[in-house]
Amino acid sequence: MSAASTKSYVLLRIGDRRFALPSAEVSELAPPVRLHQFPHNSPLVSGIIVRRGRLVPVYDVCPLLTGKNSPSHQFYLVARRHFGSASEPAAIPVNGDSELVTADAVQVTSPKYVSGMLMIGEESIEVLDLDSLVAPEPHENNRLDYARLNP
Amino acid sequence: MKIAAQDVVKARKAHRPEAVILFTVANQLLAIAAEAVQEIRSTDSLGSALEIEQQEIAKVRHTIERGHRTYYVVNACAHFGLRIVRPTLVLMLRQIRAAILVDKIERMAEISGLHVLPRAFSGAERQWYRGLAYVDDQVIPVVNPLGFLTAEEFGRLDAMAEASRRDLERAVQI
Numbered sequence: 001m002s003a004a005s006t007k008s009y010v011l012l013r014i015g016d017r018r019f020a021l022p023s024a025e026v027s028e029l030a031p032p033v034r035l036h037q038f039p040h041n042s043p044l045v046s047g048i049i050v051r052r053g054r055l056v057p058v059y060d061v062c063p064l065l066t067g068k069n070s071p072s073h074q075f076y077l078v079a080r081r082h083f084g085s086a087s088e089p090a091a092i093p094v095n096g097d098s099e100l101v102t103a104d105a106v107q108v109t110s111p112k113y114v115s116g117m118l119m120i121g122e123e124s125i126e127v128l129d130l131d132s133l134v135a136p137e138p139h140e141n142n143r144l145d146y147a148r149l150n151p
Numbered sequence: 152m153k154i155a156a157q158d159v160v161k162a163r164k165a166h167r168p169e170a171v172i173l174f175t176v177a178n179q180l181l182a183i184a185a186e187a188v189q190e191i192r193s194t195d196s197l198g199s200a201l202e203i204e205q206q207e208i209a210k211v212r213h214t215i216e217r218g219h220r221t222y223y224v225v226n227a228c229a230h231f232g233l234r235i236v237r238p239t240l241v242l243m244l245r246q247i248r249a250a251i252l253v254d255k256i257e258r259m260a261e262i263s264g265l266h267v268l269p270r271a272f273s274g275a276e277r278q279w280y281r282g283l284a285y286v287d288d289q290v291i292p293v294v295n296p297l298g299f300l301t302a303e304e305f306g307r308l309d310a311m312a313e314a315s316r317r318d319l320e321r322a323v324q325i
Contacts, residue, residue, distance in 0.1 A: 036290035039179055039231035041274035048269070048283070048290050055283055055290060057271035083270050090271060134271070 006104050009118060009127065012077050012094040015066035020105075020118050020127045021079055027089060029098050030056075030076040044134055049076055049091055056089045059134045071095070082131050090130065169265070171284065171293060173257040174242070177233035180257065180291055182284055183242065187296040190243040191256065197241060200224060205311045208304055214312055215250055217243065222250045223308050225299045231279065249299045260286050265293060 008023040030051055035058060037047040046060040056078055062070035074093035081090035105116035105127050113133035118125040170185040200213040210229035215222045222243065228235045230251075238252035265282035278298040284291045300308070 034288075038181070038290070038292045039176075039233055039279070040272050040276040041232060042272045042276065045271050050285065050290065055266050055269060055285070057269045059271070081271065086270075088269055088271070 006102060008100060008102050009105070010077070010098055010100055011120070011125065012092075012098045014092070014094055015062050015068050015071070017066055018123065018125050019065065020101075020103075020125050021077070021130065022127065023100060025079045025130060027078040027080065029094075029096070030078055030091065032073050032075055046070075046093075051076075051078060051089070051091075054089060056091045058091045058093065061092050061133055064133070079130050081134060090134065092130075168261050168263050171260055171262055172242075173260055173286070173291065174240075175254045175257060176227040176231060177236050177254065179231070179233060180289065181227075182260070182262070182286070182291045182293045183296065184281075184293070185259065187245055188242050189245040192241050192243065194238055194241055194252065197224075201315075203308075203312055203315055205308070207307060207311075208300075211300075211304075211308060215241075215243075220248055221309075221312055222248045223300060223305070224250045224252060226252045228252075230299060244296050244299070246296050247300065248305070249296075251299060262286060262293070268292075 009020040010023050010026045011018055011020050013019075028051070030049065033049050033051070035047040035049060044059045044061065044064070046058050048055050049058055050056070056076075058076060060070050062068060070093050075096045075098075076091040077094045077098065078089050078091045080087045101118075101120065103118045103120060105118050107116050108114055108126075113129050114126045115129040115132075116127035118127060171182040172185050172188060172191075173180060173182050175181070197213075197215060200215050202213055203211070205211070210226050211223045212226065213224040215224060224241065226235065226238065227233075228238075236254060239255055240253050242251040242253060244251065262284040265284060267282055268277060268280055276292075278301075279294060280292040280298070281295045282293055284293050
């Protein structure tokens with residue numbers, strides 16, 4: 001862990017857990033619109049939603065983060081995923097109760113997809129690094145790390 | 152929070168309207184450019200299709216001879232990794248010697264633009280699709296006809312078909 005930094009974060013609920021994303025990365029919270037699905041073999045990608053005339057890929061991160069299947073009728077948090085110097089919108093299914101907070105995050109290095117930790121009241125909330133979370137790499141080690149940290 | 156309108160990645164749109172054929176494979180709706188299809192036939196009319204014995208390229212099981220050319224019959228279910236259902240139609244492609252087994256034709260449509268496949272899609276689908284179309288509130292992948300068989304697969308299939316032909320000729324002589 002290293003020094004704390006004060007920033008604005010969006011708190012979101014995935015399955016039965018709360019996570020945070022830096023608000024600068026978040027575009028909007030979209031209602032439960034239609035998920036368009038078609039054949040592909042990209043890991044984590046569950047389909048496409050259409051927002052403001054744009055096609056936004058949806059990453060189903062719930063099983064990875066919580067070990068449970070995603071509930072149906074979900075909202076979508078639209079953020080940005082970076083590919084080198086380029087970026088594109090990326091949506092993750094969440095349930096509706098998101099909130100904006102300003103808090104100090106303590107940097108952490110493991111698992112790879114967690115960039116920091118927020119203390120909100122009694123609760124410690126992981127700040128997600130979306131790019132690492134949805135990168136097409138095996139997360140097995142990360143899952144083991146998570147299990148070790150949260151027995 | 153920012154408004155999504157600040158997104159910098161924009162869908163690349165073709166300027167010219169394009170006619171596409173909407174078809175289904177294992178209940179999945181897909182599109183292909185009408186000009187990429189030479190002919191649509193019923194599978195019942197393919198009595199002359201020859202079975203080829205090979206396991207390497209599982210999606211190809213038959214060949215069709217058309218105008219002194221050998222067309223490889225690609226099972227679209229196997230190509231897209233979908234559950235195998237009994238096809239009823241075959242799309243003879245114009246650009247390559249491939250014929251595609253599909254379930255049924257839904258209808259023709261005209262698309263005014265093609266959205267680039269988002270980078271989130273990083274697997275074989277980048278070869279399978281030219282992009283995505285938005286037709287009647289539905290996102291439909293537009294298949295890349297050249298993606299059904301690679302040059303390398305054609306080479307292997309041609310070699311196997313030639314070997315099968317020689318075996319058949321030898322058997323006939325005996």
